[in-house]
Amino acid sequence: MNCDEFAELVTAYLDDALDDSSRPLFLDHMARCSGCTGYYGQFTAAITALGELPAPGLSPKARSHLLTAFREASSEKPE
Amino acid sequence: MSEGVVRLGGVTDFPPDPVIVAGLRSGDEEVFALLLDEWSRGMLRLARSYVSTAASAEEVVQDTWLAVIRAVGTFEGRSSLRTWVYRILVNTARRRGERESRTIPVSSVDGERPDGVPPERAEGGPEGAALAGEVRALIDKAVGTLPSRQRAVITLRDMEGYGSEEVCEILSISPANQRVLLHRARAAVRDHLAAYYDGRGGP
Numbered sequence: 001m002n003c004d005e006f007a008e009l010v011t012a013y014l015d016d017a018l019d020d021s022s023r024p025l026f027l028d029h030m031a032r033c034s035g036c037t038g039y040y041g042q043f044t045a046a047i048t049a050l051g052e053l054p055a056p057g058l059s060p061k062a063r064s065h066l067l068t069a070f071r072e073a074s075s076e077k078p079e
Numbered sequence: 080m081s082e083g084v085v086r087l088g089g090v091t092d093f094p095p096d097p098v099i100v101a102g103l104r105s106g107d108e109e110v111f112a113l114l115l116d117e118w119s120r121g122m123l124r125l126a127r128s129y130v131s132t133a134a135s136a137e138e139v140v141q142d143t144w145l146a147v148i149r150a151v152g153t154f155e156g157r158s159s160l161r162t163w164v165y166r167i168l169v170n171t172a173r174r175r176g177e178r179e180s181r182t183i184p185v186s187s188v189d190g191e192r193p194d195g196v197p198p199e200r201a202e203g204g205p206e207g208a209a210l211a212g213e214v215r216a217l218i219d220k221a222v223g224t225l226p227s228r229q230r231a232v233i234t235l236r237d238m239e240g241y242g243s244e245e246v247c248e249i250l251s252i253s254p255a256n257q258r259v260l261l262h263r264a265r266a267a268v269r270d271h272l273a274a275y276y277d278g279r280g281g282p
């Protein structure tokens with residue numbers, strides 16, 4: 001396995017989706033190649049950072065509009 | 080239903096679908112508010128994969144919830160409720176995105192700053208906080224440059240933490256396709272970060 005092939009398989013490795021023949025080659029390459037070890041570290045660091053991004057929520061106006069819509073729809077429904 | 084919500088201590092205690100659906104159908108506003116507060120952030124992010132502004136994404140999310148209110152009576156439980164809601168969102172966002180791409184000049188879309196995270200860089204704060212703010216802004220920007228299919232997958236998998244099976248179902252794509260899109264998106268974000276760290280002399 002060369003470095004390009006290694007880089008293509010990182011997500012498959014992380015999803016535990018490498019087949020039995022590729023997985024040892026992937027791990028073997030990482031053990032021998034400091035460049036790819038570094039790439040792997042940056043790749044997983046990016047994934048971690050993505051998970052830590054703050055997410056803005058609905059505006060209070062939109063939220064209250066939706067709650068009103070829900071209330072009105074419920075009161076219109078014949079029970 | 081109410082007891083279920085009152086005891087709610089965190090995401091792990093989120094009521095199961097049948098309880099939520101029954102609450103929605105019976106007009107339990109507390110249940111609806113719970114859903115709104117749990118899912119809207121992720122929905123806004125996902126919508127933003129397809130439309131060009133944060134305001135537009137909010138309209139997509141509002142339209143989606145209105146559709147959910149109208150259609151919850153027809154929910155059959157063949158997928159999870161969340162998947163069902165997200166699929167409505169994706170359809171709504173795609174349609175709107177296609178309309179926008181026909182009417183909005185490309186330059187104005189490209190020119191918009193990535194929304195979401197204001198670069199909350201604590202002024203005069205510790206270097207660490209400033210750095211974290213910079214990295215966040217950078218990742219935000221990197222995600223903003225992705226094609227919408229890649230952006231949708233990385234949003235759901237890495238930003239929202241959903242499993243690959245659910246993501247495939249929400250986006251109607253195969254597992255292999257999902258992995259390719261996710262990998263390309265991650266590699267692009269990694270490239271942006273690497274360029275940044277190279278400029279600073281290391282992570």
Ligand SMILES: [Zn+2]
Pocket residue numbers: 002003004006029033034035036037
């Ligand atoms: Zn290598």
